[in-house]
Each structure stands twice: as structure tokens, then as C-alpha cells.
Amino acid sequence: MKKVMWAVLAAGLLNSNAFAYDQADRIKDMQSMEKAMSEIQKGILYNDKKTVLDGVEKLRKSAFSVEITPKSTMEFSGSFAKRKSDNIKKYADKIEENIKSGHKHGAARHYSNVLGECISCHNKIRKWN
Numbered sequence: 001m002k003k004v005m006w007a008v009l010a011a012g013l014l015n016s017n018a019f020a021y022d023q024a025d026r027i028k029d030m031q032s033m034e035k036a037m038s039e040i041q042k043g044i045l046y047n048d049k050k051t052v053l054d055g056v057e058k059l060r061k062s063a064f065s066v067e068i069t070p071k072s073t074m075e076f077s078g079s080f081a082k083r084k085s086d087n088i089k090k091y092a093d094k095i096e097e098n099i100k101s102g103h104k105h106g107a108a109r110h111y112s113n114v115l116g117e118c119i120s121c122h123n124k125i126r127k128w129n
């Protein structure tokens with residue numbers, strides 16, 4: 001009996017929230033990425049490596065979410081989103097490498113590359129145009 005109850009509970013969870021990544025989740029992750037980007041910029045400007053590295057870590061953590069794309073409601077494809085997510089993570093690594101070796105210009109260049117990835121997707125959002 002207990003087993004059945006658990007199965008019913010688990011099925012309920014699966015159907016409701018556990019795997020349903022919705023608009024509210026997306027907005028939350030987008031806002032986390034925005035905060036991470038601000039932190040990176042701040043760290044570069046204040047010459048504070050730790051702040052840059054913390055920002056990079058946060059950016060990596062939330063960047064995965066970019067590739068979760070419920071096709072029916074999105075204006076871009078899953079493969080496009082996956083590419084953007086991979087690029088963001090790749091440029092995040094570059095920011096890290098550059099700031100660790102004291103190259104602020106290099107870090108700033110890759111920061112700008114990340115921003116480019118954000119914008120290239122945002123440009124596809126119809127209601128934003």
C-alpha cells in the first residue's frame with residue numbers, strides 16, 4: 001500500500017512541477033545571469049579578481065537553463081538555444097583564464113562576447129522588437 005502511495009505521489013510530482021520549466025523559472029534564471037554579468041563587470045572595473053571569478057561561477061550555474069526550450073512557446077529552436085548556452089559557458093571559461101593571468105582587456109572582450117550571445121537570442125523574442 002505504501003509503495004502505491006509513493007508511486008502516486010511521484011507521478012503527481014512528475015506531472016506538475018518537477019520537470020516543468022516554466023516562464024517564471026526562465027525569468028528567475030535570466031535575472032541570475034544578469035546579476036552574474038554585473039558582478040563580472042564590477043570585478044573588472046574594481047580590479048577585484050574574486051568578484052569576477054564569483055560572477056563567472058554564477059554565470060556558469062545559470063547558463064545551463066538557457067537551453068531548456070519548450071518548443072511550442074518559443075521563438076527559437078532547441079539547437080539554437082543549446083549553441084547559445086555552450087558559447088556562454090565557453091566565454092565564461094575565457095573570462096576566468098584571462099582574469100587569472102591579469103588580462104583585463106581579454107576578460108572584458110569575452111564579457112562582451114557573452115553579452116553578444118544574450119542579445120542574439122533576445123533579438124529573436126518577437127514581443128521585444
Ligand code: HEC
Nearest residue numbers: 027030031033034037066081084088114117118121122125
Ligand atoms: C536562447 C535564448 C536566450 C539567451 C541566450 C539569453 N536569454 Fe535572456 N531571455 C530569454 C527569454 C525567452 C526571456 C523572456 C522574455 C519574456 O518573455 O519576457 C529572457 C529574458 C531576460 C531578462 C529579463 C528578465 C525579466 O525580469 O523580465 C534578462 C535580464 C535576461 N534575459 C538576461 C540574459 C542574460 C544576461 C543572458 C546572457 C548571459 C541571456 N539573457 C541570454 C532568452 C534568452
